[in-house]
Amino acid sequence: MNAATPTVAYLGPSGTYSHQAAYERFGPNVAYVEQRTIADVFNAVASTGAIGVVPQENTIFGAVVETYDALAARADRVFVRGTVTLAVQHCLLAKTGTQLEDIDTVVSHEQALGQCREFLRTHLPKARLVGAPSTAAAARDVLAGPSTSAAIGSKLCAITFPGLSVLRQSIQAESNNFTRFYTITKEPDTPLPDGQREQHDGSYALMTITPGPGQRISSVLHALSLDVIRMDRRPAPNALPFQDTYLLEVVGAGPAEWRTHLDQALDRVRTSGATASLMGIW
Secondary structure (H helix, E strand, O other), X not given: OOOOOOEEEEEOOOOOHHHHXXXXXXOOOOEEEEEOOHHHHHHHHHHHOOEEEEEEEEOOOXXXXXXXXXXXXXXXXXEEEEEEXXXXXXXXXXXXXXXXXXXXXXXXXXXXXXXXXXXXXXXXXXXXEEEOOOXXXXXXXXXXXXXXEEEEEOHHHHHXXXXXXXXXXXXXXXXXXXXXXXXXXXXXOOOXXXXXXXXXXXXXXXXXXXXXXXXXXXXXXXXXXXXXXXXXXXXXXXXXXXXXXXXXXXXXXXXXXXXXXXXXXXXXXXXXXXXXXXXXXX
């Protein structure tokens, strides 16, 4: 890799689903840099100009709160440029030779633990559940720890960390398990490397809206007057107690004049007394 090679930051270590999603989006011709937490991915984007890939939502366990908190806190420092959807197949991983009945501790990211709660309840009801920054970090910790521990992660982890074996495959609650990731950059016009882009049936955008004092979100949505396809609520950064920021995904029919429609909608929201900013468009 040379100095001109784009850098892609992801939730590490090597072998996470974020790593896999980033690779599926951008392929082999970029420099992948692992980060310890989702917040660290955002910091790498804001401080170094790297491209970031962060988990946004899982079909079983819902929204990734860490990502939405980071988005709300960095509304003026990162920009969402697109999405990547990855089919997730969780495996129970342990040191080679460990049997299921030997396990007394299961380690993984909270999302993976939640997605596999039915398997754990049925097959390891007495096991202690321990959170980890990522599924790959859990695999690494289990490899370095006692043989009575197991990790939940991808099959890729068993290759990335020699000494681990797959005890059970597809242990998530549903076979229809997908995680959606956001691709983020520091600037709205940062060039993106070629790769496998997702096809969309419209034009999308992400915006943050904080209602004014005493203002209801219903009146803000009326002023926005766009097709909202998802809305997430998080505590507003540096605000009064119980004041919320709403992160909204909106969709339009096509790319023609989409940015103009968004700017006009944001102007209407600001005129109504709310604070609003555009955080992504794709």
